[in-house]
Amino acid sequence: MRHVLMLIGSVALVGLSAAGQGVPNSSLLLAMPFASPFTASGYSNDAIAPTATLPAAANLVTPVSPASGSLSMTGTFPPSAASTDPGPDPQQVKGVYRRYAWQAYAGYTFFRFYETSRPTQEESQNGANWSIVYYWKDWLGVDGEMSATHGTQGGQDSWFLVGGGGPRFRWSGPRGLELWGHALVGGSHFTPQTAFGPQAALAYEVGGGVDIGGHYRRWAIRVSGDMIGSHYFSTYQFSPKISTGFVFKF
Secondary structure, eight states, X not given: OHHHHHHHHHHHHHHHHHHXXXXXXXXXXXXXXXOOTTSOTTOOTTSOXXXXXXOXXXXXXXXOOTTXXXXXXXXXXXXXXXXXXXXXXXXXXXXXXXXXXXXXXXXXXXXXXXXXXXXXXXXXXXXXXXXXXXXXXXXXXXXXXXXXXXXXXXXXXXXXXXXXXXXXXXXXOSTTEEEEEEEEEEEEEEESOBTTBOSEEEEEEEEEEEEEOTTOSSEEEEEEEEEEEEEETTEEEEEEEEEEEEEEEO
């Protein structure tokens, strides 16, 4: 029994000696610091590590508005569709011209005066005409016009004067274009004096034309054609007139 106890004691001593050799006894291992979960890395055990700041509670928990939608990854709301969607393109008005109520015109006139029809006796005259129009509606105005033309008859100077007033109708197109028509009633005067009747007679004028404005606002070029009716020498005359000139709008 004694020998058995001595054997057990020897085994125990050998085991304790082996366990003592298994514990690390290196100075390098003993000097290695152990990181603490409550200290920041890079500080020794002797120094107090600064406390790590936690995110604000408002950043961690942000209420979600049902009208605004979901949150982004950073905890902020994405921009609304109303702020990101581009607004409607600005409307541009092209080719809009102001329509002035008054128009003044002056220009050149060629007049072919048919004095008699059987036998045909005619006279070509050149001169000027002028007019002024007031549009009291956008499409309807009051027109007053006069013209004076000069020619020769039997070697003598001949003049034909005509003037009248009446309604004018117009249609305004793009780029300052205007189409118009008028009907005027007035009087006329013809020289020289003849033995076939007086020098004055009732006259009327019916016709129309076009005003071309282009890119100008107040100025336009007018081209027109009319038929003038008169009563001289105990007969009726229907004489054409062609005019062109400039219109000023105000």
